Amino acid sequence: MILTPEPGPAAPRGLCTDCGVSRMRDAKACGRACQFIAPDYPRLERAAHGEVPPDEDTRFFGPYRAMYRAELVPAAPGAQWTGLTTALAADLLDKGQVEAVLTVVPDPEDRWRPRPALITDAADLAQARGMRMGYAPLLALLEEATAQGMTRLAVIGIPCQIYALRALEAELGLDRLYVIGTPCSDNTTTENFHQFLALLDEDPGSITYLEFRADYRVELRYADGRQRLIPFLKLPISDLPQDFFPLTCRTCVDYTNRLADITVGYMGGQGDQWVLVRNARGAEMLAGLGDRVRLEAPGSAGRRAAAVKGFVANTAAAAGGLPLRRMPEWLRPIVSWLQPRVGPRGLEFARARVEMKAAETVLHLRRAAPARMKNMIPAHVWALAAQYGLTPKPGETSPPGE
Ligand SMILES: Cc1cc2nc3c(=O)[nH]c(=O)nc-3n(C[C@H](O)[C@H](O)[C@H](O)COP(=O)(O)OP(=O)(O)OC[C@H]3O[C@@H](n4cnc5c(N)ncnc54)[C@H](O)[C@@H]3O)c2cc1C
Numbered sequence: 001m002i003l004t005p006e007p008g009p010a011a012p013r014g015l016c017t018d019c020g021v022s023r024m025r026d027a028k029a030c031g032r033a034c035q036f037i038a039p040d041y042p043r044l045e046r047a048a049h050g051e052v053p054p055d056e057d058t059r060f061f062g063p064y065r066a067m068y069r070a071e072l073v074p075a076a077p078g079a080q081w082t083g084l085t086t087a088l089a090a091d092l093l094d095k096g097q098v099e100a101v102l103t104v105v106p107d108p109e110d111r112w113r114p115r116p117a118l119i120t121d122a123a124d125l126a127q128a129r130g131m132r133m134g135y136a137p138l139l140a141l142l143e144e145a146t147a148q149g150m151t152r153l154a155v156i157g158i159p160c161q162i163y164a165l166r167a168l169e170a171e172l173g174l175d176r177l178y179v180i181g182t183p184c185s186d187n188t189t190t191e192n193f194h195q196f197l198a199l200l201d202e203d204p205g206s207i208t209y210l211e212f213r214a215d216y217r218v219e220l221r222y223a224d225g226r227q228r229l230i231p232f233l234k235l236p237i238s239d240l241p242q243d244f245f246p247l248t249c250r251t252c253v254d255y256t257n258r259l260a261d262i263t264v265g266y267m268g269g270q271g272d273q274w275v276l277v278r279n280a281r282g283a284e285m286l287a288g289l290g291d292r293v294r295l296e297a298p299g300s301a302g303r304r305a306a307a308v309k310g311f312v313a314n315t316a317a318a319a320g321g322l323p324l325r326r327m328p329e330w331l332r333p334i335v336s337w338l339q340p341r342v343g344p345r346g347l348e349f350a351r352a353r354v355e356m357k358a359a360e361t362v363l364h365l366r367r368a369a370p371a372r373m374k375n376m377i378p379a380h381v382w383a384l385a386a387q388y389g390l391t392p393k394p395g396e397t398s399p400p401g402e
């Protein structure tokens, strides 16, 4: 069964990705749940994961106990990558560990629009597979789950949703909660995303799949089975409006879903998926898939420093717009060819993206909402941005203990 009740209306908020909390009975819960107000990552990380011994990648990716390059075998049809994310959730339903999975499915009118859903049959998770662009009031359906008497749930979500979920977890009255997270960056409204598709193809309605791959290409798939790869540097970025990406997603402080039990993405996977097991519950979920999942140590190659420095300089120069590369047209195809061969790859690519996002957070908030910096930027973001000369100015951090 797939339940997709219409959530109540959203309350007006400033920086907000409509995670669903403002649509719940206690809309004021946003004040203690929101990633964009005063997040407390250290406290929630300790509550979710316990004390995790740090290693050299903890500062980039958050606490984790194991990290893999991974692949579901065989890959699930319709999945964004191999379908590991939805397979983990389906296995929990199959084994009776949870009564429902809270996730998003495509809106029946628009395949790119995410619609929150409670799924109770493992087979129905096939309908959740794939990526949609936009915001879904996922957490509003926690109230539907409670109304149905459900106390054992799994949630699949992006970082801003999972932050709010963890912040409210103790109040939800659940007996068991499994949290499967994906990384997330550069999200935008479904309406804006349709504009982007229209720039990529004269028949945007025929595009069924889009991914920003770690080999510096965008992959498109079409309803008739065609595939097209577009190098990043050939994307029509300069034709997009300056505010294409909302300030929320340009200043988001958690790329890798630090509070999930397990994070499933691709950017450290060198063409495969990338998995971070953060706690015992994450390990239990991964073990549940047995030999359906192929795991190996993640690789790393290239050096990120120059790429990140260039990105930071471009972002600063773009003054709040999209970072445009000042590069002659003729040079673009050559650089596009070179990037996947000599640029950072595997974990080094993931570290580069995490550092770029930290720098963006500081630069965009400093320009657009400086009063937010003090409470909104966690220490882990400042530590990454500092490598590129972005350190707090007076008033941009809270005094210890405040
Ligand atoms: C906007 C966005 C940006 C992303 N950026 C990155 C990135 O930069 N680096 C990276 O490694 N990974 C990123 N991801 C995650 C990546 O796209 C894949 O979801 C992930 O690799 C899992 O693949 P899979 O085959 O295991 O997933 P599948 O088994 O296909 O399942 C995907 C799951 O994601 C859920 N989902 C899809 N769209 C949304 C949405 N808009 N909001 C909430 N949940 C959604 C689906 O409901 C489903 O449960 C992003 C995801 C989104 C939604």
Ligand code: SF4
Pocket (backbone or CB within 6 Å): 013, 015, 016, 017, 018, 019, 020, 021, 022, 023, 029, 030, 033, 034, 035, 036, 160, 164
């Ligand atoms: S993102 Fe969620 S918690 Fe934050 S203001 Fe919006 S609805 Fe509230």
Ligand code: SF4
Pocket (backbone or CB within 6 Å): 017, 158, 159, 160, 161, 184, 185, 186, 187, 248, 249, 250, 252, 253, 254
């Ligand atoms: S980029 Fe950050 S704020 Fe935007 S949707 Fe993704 S997790 Fe939420």
